Amino acid sequence: MIRLERRAVPSRLWTVATPVAAVLATMVAGGILFAALGKNPAEAIRMIFWDPLFGPNASYFRGQLLVKAGPLILIAAGLAVGFRAGVWNIGAEGQYIMGAIAGAGVALAAYPAESPMIFPAMVLAGALGGWAWAMIPAVLKARFGTSEILVSLMMVYVAQNLLAYMAFGPMKNPQGFGFPGSRNLQQYPSAHNPELIAGTGMHWGVVAAFVAVIGTYVLMHRHIAGFRIRVAGDAPKAARFAGVVPGRLIAFCLGLSGALAGLAGLFEVAGPSGQITDSFNAGYGFTAIIVAFLGRLHPVGILLAGLLMALTYIGGDLAQLMLRLPAAAIQAFQGMLLFFLLGFDLLTNFRIRLGRARA
Amino acid sequence: MKRRSFLTSTTLAAAALGLGLPAMAQEPLKVGFIYVGPVGDMGWSYQHDQGRKAIEEAYGDKVVTSYVESVPEGPDAERVLTQMALEGNKLIFATSFGFMDSVMNVAAKFPDVKFEHATGYKRADNVATYDARFYEGRAVQGTIAGRMTKSNKIGYIGSFPIPEVVQGINSAFIHARKVNPAVEMKVVWAYTWFDPAKEADAAAALIAEGVDVVLQHTDSTAPQAKAKEAGIYSFGQASDMEAFAPAPRISSIIDNWAPYYVERVGLMLDGKWASSATWGGIGAGEVQIGEISEAVPAEVKAEAEALRDAIAKGDYHPFTGPLNKQDGSVWLAEGEVADDATLSGLNFYVEGITAELPK
Numbered sequence: 001m002i003r004l005e006r007r008a009v010p011s012r013l014w015t016v017a018t019p020v021a022a023v024l025a026t027m028v029a030g031g032i033l034f035a036a037l038g039k040n041p042a043e044a045i046r047m048i049f050w051d052p053l054f055g056p057n058a059s060y061f062r063g064q065l066l067v068k069a070g071p072l073i074l075i076a077a078g079l080a081v082g083f084r085a086g087v088w089n090i091g092a093e094g095q096y097i098m099g100a101i102a103g104a105g106v107a108l109a110a111y112p113a114e115s116p117m118i119f120p121a122m123v124l125a126g127a128l129g130g131w132a133w134a135m136i137p138a139v140l141k142a143r144f145g146t147s148e149i150l151v152s153l154m155m156v157y158v159a160q161n162l163l164a165y166m167a168f169g170p171m172k173n174p175q176g177f178g179f180p181g182s183r184n185l186q187q188y189p190s191a192h193n194p195e196l197i198a199g200t201g202m203h204w205g206v207v208a209a210f211v212a213v214i215g216t217y218v219l220m221h222r223h224i225a226g227f228r229i230r231v232a233g234d235a236p237k238a239a240r241f242a243g244v245v246p247g248r249l250i251a252f253c254l255g256l257s258g259a260l261a262g263l264a265g266l267f268e269v270a271g272p273s274g275q276i277t278d279s280f281n282a283g284y285g286f287t288a289i290i291v292a293f294l295g296r297l298h299p300v301g302i303l304l305a306g307l308l309m310a311l312t313y314i315g316g317d318l319a320q321l322m323l324r325l326p327a328a329a330i331q332a333f334q335g336m337l338l339f340f341l342l343g344f345d346l347l348t349n350f351r352i353r354l355g356r357a358r359a
Numbered sequence: 360m361k362r363r364s365f366l367t368s369t370t371l372a373a374a375a376l377g378l379g380l381p382a383m384a385q386e387p388l389k390v391g392f393i394y395v396g397p398v399g400d401m402g403w404s405y406q407h408d409q410g411r412k413a414i415e416e417a418y419g420d421k422v423v424t425s426y427v428e429s430v431p432e433g434p435d436a437e438r439v440l441t442q443m444a445l446e447g448n449k450l451i452f453a454t455s456f457g458f459m460d461s462v463m464n465v466a467a468k469f470p471d472v473k474f475e476h477a478t479g480y481k482r483a484d485n486v487a488t489y490d491a492r493f494y495e496g497r498a499v500q501g502t503i504a505g506r507m508t509k510s511n512k513i514g515y516i517g518s519f520p521i522p523e524v525v526q527g528i529n530s531a532f533i534h535a536r537k538v539n540p541a542v543e544m545k546v547v548w549a550y551t552w553f554d555p556a557k558e559a560d561a562a563a564a565l566i567a568e569g570v571d572v573v574l575q576h577t578d579s580t581a582p583q584a585k586a587k588e589a590g591i592y593s594f595g596q597a598s599d600m601e602a603f604a605p606a607p608r609i610s611s612i613i614d615n616w617a618p619y620y621v622e623r624v625g626l627m628l629d630g631k632w633a634s635s636a637t638w639g640g641i642g643a644g645e646v647q648i649g650e651i652s653e654a655v656p657a658e659v660k661a662e663a664e665a666l667r668d669a670i671a672k673g674d675y676h677p678f679t680g681p682l683n684k685q686d687g688s689v690w691l692a693e694g695e696v697a698d699d700a701t702l703s704g705l706n707f708y709v710e711g712i713t714a715e716l717p718k
Contacts, residue, residue, distance in 0.1 A: 056445075057442075057445040057446075060441065060445060061442075064438050064441075067434060067438075068434075068438075164550050168519070168520055168717055169717070177480055177522075177703070177704040179456070179480070179521055179522070180519060180520070180521055181457075184460055186460075186464075268434070272433070272434035272437070273433045273434050274460060275433075275460065277432065277433070277457060278519065278550060279431060279432045279433065279457055280433060282431040282433060282434075282435060283431075313435075314438070317427055317430075317435075317438070317439050317442060318442060320426075320427045320428070321391070321425050321426075321427050321439070321442060321443060321446060322425070322446065324425065324426075326397075326398075326428070327397060327427070327428045327429040328397070
C-alpha cells in the first residue's frame with residue numbers, strides 16, 4: 001500500500017531536486033515519444049538540448065537563446081513576486097502587448113524625428129502601459145474583491161483586440177501599401193533597440209532581464225518589503241498583524257509584474273520584432289508563468305528556467321528541421337516539462353510511505 | 360543536359376560560398392519551407408506542403424526538402440529562417456505574408472541563399488515573391504453562391520482586411536450580384552488564418568443572420584462543419600475539403616503551388632534562378648476550382664464552368680468596369696480592367712456591399 005504523508009517542513013532537498021528530476025523525466029518520456037514517432041530518441045534529445053549550445057552554428061544559437069529567454073525572464077521575475085504574495089497575475093500577455101503598444105506609440109508619434117530622448121521615453125511608456133493595464137485588475141480586486149486571476153486573464157483578450165485594431169488602424173504603416181502592421185522600428189535609429197554587441201543577441205531587454213533578476217532578488221531576500229510579501233503569501237492573517245495593507249500589496253505586486261511585462265513588450269517591439277502586427281504577441285506572457293514555477297519563484301531559478309525554456313524552443317525548431325519531428329511533438333515535450341515539475345513537486349511537501357498509516 | 364547544368368550550378372554554389380571545398384556532384388540541393396500553420400490544417404499550409412512533396416517527386420535525390428511548421432510571425436520566423444540558411448538550405452520558401460520583414464532581414468545576411476516569399480511585396484536580388492489570383496476563383500464561387508442562395512444573403516468569413524482578402528470579397532460579391540441582383544453580402548472578420556473555434560463562431564454568427572451560403576478565407580474545415588449542421592452551402596478553401604462534398608461543400612478553391620515550386624526548383628538546379636514577382640491565376644494552374652458537386656443544378660454548373668474557362672483563357676477579367684467604389688465614386692469605367700498595382704493594394708469595397716471595411 002503506497003500512501004502520501006505530509007511533511008512537517010517542506011523538504012529542502014526536493015525543493016532543489018524537483019526541477020532537475022523533472023527535466024530528466026521529461027527527457028525519458030520525451031525520448032519514448034520520439035521513439036514512437038520513429039525517430040532516434042538520443043539524437044532528438046541531443047538536437048534539443050545540446051546542439052543549440054555546442055553543436056555546429058552554436059555561436060548563432062547562443063545569441064538567440066538570450067533573445068528568446070530575455071522577455072521570459074523579465075516577465076517571470078515580476079510574476080514570481082506576486083505569486084509569492086498570493087497575487088495571481090495571469091494576464092502578463094496582455095500587459096506585454098500594452099507595453100509594446102504604448103512604447104511603439106511614442107516612437108510612431110515622434111517619427112521621423114531623431115533624438116536620443118526618444119528611446120528612453122519609449123521605455124518609460126512601455127513600463128507605464130503594462131503597469132496601467134495591470135492596475136485594472138488590481139483596483140477591481142482592492143475595491144470590489146473581484147478575482148484578479150479572471151480579470152487579468154480577460155484583459156489579455158481585450159489587449160489582443162486592441163493590438164489588432166492598432167495594426168490595422170491607427171498604427172498601420174502609411175507606406176505599407178494598405179497591408180497591416182506598423183512601420184518597422186528597426187529602420188528608425190532613434191527608436192531601435194539594437195543588438196548591443198553584434199552576434200551576441202544581447203539587447204536592452206536582455207540587460208533589463210538581468211537587472212530584474214538582481215532587483216527582485218534584493219527585494220525578496222534582502223529587504224523588509226520582500227519579507228512582508230512572503231509572509232502575506234504564507235500567512236495572510238499574520239501579515240495583517242505585521243502591518244501589511246492588502247490593497248497596497250495587491251497594487252504593488254500587480255503593478256510591478258505589469259510594468260516588467262510592459263517593458264518586455266517594448267523591448268521586443270523595438271528590437272527583435274520591430275513591428276506592431278496583429279500576431280506580435282507570441283505567448284511570452286503565458287510561457288513566463290511556467291518559467292516562474294519552473295524556477296521555484298526564485299530569481300536565480302527563473303534565470304535558469306528561462307534559459308532552459310528558450311533552449312527547448314530553439315532546439316525544438318532544430319529538431320523539426322533536421323529530424324522532421326512534428327511541431328506538436330515538440331509542444332507535447334514542453335508540456336511534459338511542466339507536468340513532471342508539478343508531479344515531482346508533490347515530493348517537496350509529502351513523502352511516500354509504504355504500508356498502512358499508523359493510528 | 361539537366362545533369363550537366365546541375366553540376367555547374369552546384370559548383371557555382373560552392374564557389375560562391377567561398378569554402379574552397381571541392382564541389383561534390385552528388386550533393387543534393389537543400390530546399391527549406393517555413394509554414395505559419397500546422398501541415399495538417401487541411402488548408403493553406405497543407406497545400407504548400409503538397410507543393411513541397413511535388414518537388415521531391417519531380418527531382419528525387421537531386422533535392423532534399425525540410426520544413427518547420429507552426430512558426431509564429433516575427434522574431435521566431437527570423438530565427439527559423441536563419442537556422443535553415445545555416446543548415447545549408449539554398450532555396451527557402453516562406454509561405455506567409457507576415458514573414459516578409461524576417462525574410463528581408465535574413466536574405467540580407469545570406470546573399471547566396473535564395474528566398475521565395477508568398478503573398479508579399481518586398482523583393483531583393485535573392486528574394487522573389489509569388490502569389491495566386493484567388494479573386495479569379497472567387498468570381499466562380501460568387502456566381503454559384505448567387506444562384507444557390509434562397510435567402511439572398513451570402514456570408515463571407517474574412518481572415519484579415521488585407522488586399523488579398525478584400526479582392527476576394529469584392530470579386531465574389533460582383534459576380535453574385537451579376538446573376539442575382541437581390542443578393543446581399545454579410546462579412547465577419549475572424550482575425551485569424553487558422554483557428555477552428557473562431558472560424559466556427561464566425562460561421563455561426565453568419566448563419567444567425569440568415570445567411571444560407573458561406574464563403575471563407577480562413578483555412579480550417581470548422582465552417583464546413585457548421586454549415587453542415589445548419590443545412591446550408593459552403594465552399595472549400597485553399598484545399599478541396601472534399602470530405603464535406605457533395606454538401607455543404609458545393610465547390611472549392613484549391614491553391615495549387617506545385618507547378619510553381621517545381622519550376623522554381625528546376626531553375627535553381629539549372630543555375631537560372633532570378634528574383635521575380637509571379638502572380639498566377641486559374642490560367643497558370645495556381646488556382647483550381649474544385650469539383651462542382653451534384654447539389655448544384657446542371658445549368659448553374661455550366662455557367663460557373665464557362666466563367667472559369669473564360670478567365671483561364673484571359674477572355675474575361677473579374678474586375679471589369681463599369682464598377683463603382685462603395686461610396687458611389689467611379690472606380691472602373693465601362694470596359695476598363697483593374698490594373699495589378701491597384702489590385703495588390705486594394706483597400707475598398709465595391710458599390711453595393713453594405714458592410715464597413717475595418718480601417
